Amino acid sequence: MDSVFPTRDQTAWITAQRPPRPAALDVFKPHGFFLEEERAGSGQVASSATILLTNKECPWRCLMCDLWKNTTTQTVPPGAIPRQIDYALSQFRSRPEQIKLYNSGSFFDPAAIPPADYPAIARTVAFAQHVVVESHPRLVGGKALRFRDLLSGSLEVAMGLETVHPQVLPRLNKKFELTHFSDAAGFLHDHGITVRAFVLVKPPFLDEERGLEWAVKSAAFAFSCGATVVSLIPTRPGNGALERLMAAGEFSPPRLSTLEKALELALEMRGDGRIFADTWDLEQFSNCPACFEKRRQRIHATNLAQTFLPPVPCNTCDGA
Numbered sequence: 229m230d231s232v233f234p235t236r237d238q239t240a241w242i243t244a245q246r247p248p249r250p251a252a253l254d255v256f257k258p259h260g261f262f263l264e265e266e267r268a269g270s271g272q273v274a275s276s277a278t279i280l281l282t283n284k285e286c287p288w289r290c291l292m293c294d295l296w297k298n299t300t301t302q303t304v305p306p307g308a309i310p311r312q313i314d315y316a317l318s319q320f321r322s323r324p325e326q327i328k329l330y331n332s333g334s335f336f337d338p339a340a341i342p343p344a345d346y347p348a349i350a351r352t353v354a355f356a357q358h359v360v361v362e363s364h365p366r367l368v369g370g371k372a373l374r375f376r377d378l379l380s381g382s383l384e385v386a387m388g389l390e391t392v393h394p395q396v397l398p399r400l401n402k403k404f405e406l407t408h409f410s411d412a413a414g415f416l417h418d419h420g421i422t423v424r425a426f427v428l429v430k431p432p433f434l435d436e437e438r439g440l441e442w443a444v445k446s447a448a449f450a451f452s453c454g455a456t457v458v459s460l461i462p463t464r465p466g467n468g469a470l471e472r473l474m475a476a477g478e479f480s481p482p483r484l485s486t487l488e489k490a491l492e493l494a495l496e497m498r499g500d501g502r503i504f505a506d507t508w509d510l511e512q513f514s515n516c517p518a519c520f521e522k523r524r525q526r527i528h529a530t531n532l533a534q535t536f537l538p539p540v541p542c543n544t545c546d547g548a
Contacts, residue, residue: 245468286333294467295332350378425450430482516545
């Protein structure tokens, strides 16, 4: 059977599947923020704040992405991004040791984060020991060095590697090759900036077994490029395109057990790096209310300890 996903004009197909864009966002407030704990490079558990910035949509249209729902169609006004960060920080009772500035795209895309705001952003997060931003590999360059030099603490750049599967990566419409990722990671490493890689667990076009296999292979590749952190992201529907692929039998979300196994196998080959399994909205990957919460807690504890803990027994689902 031919795929419903085209070999040409992929961007047009992806955007055509989208549901209506949500109501306009307040450009002076982030669309989300929260505090959590994360295992730091020192081995200690650090307080970490994630601020989901509101800004212009990413120029790429990735097959699996639903982050466009929380973006604008125009570049935000000068000074808006520092005000968003200030707003989020004002809601926290204490200053976190680490801060993640995630913006549904690339921090180094000047249409998303105006470079003129870099100094004000750096002043706003001057308390943080470590700052994490995200970027497409092809946008990594001089802007990263400029922002690094403005910070009081260290800088980390998170990049979406997604998968190293040779047929699947081009179909994700990320518009980069593995050499773009390895070159960007090498550049950052050479300039004292650490690298975090996002890896999809079971992207479209892979079954459960191969989804697990390629998640582990992708994590291994990221570490070989010098990444110090790999975050395993279970592929979520919700952007229209994945629902279309689901209906055609070309995608299904991973089972919770697949994410757990990917975390276990990646921990075995991580070396000095850290492996995290994303727990955001994790319940959608479970089919068993009886054991879900204990399994979620186990994944969280594994993320912090970097040691795989004994499985949660369940007479209802046998860990599916």
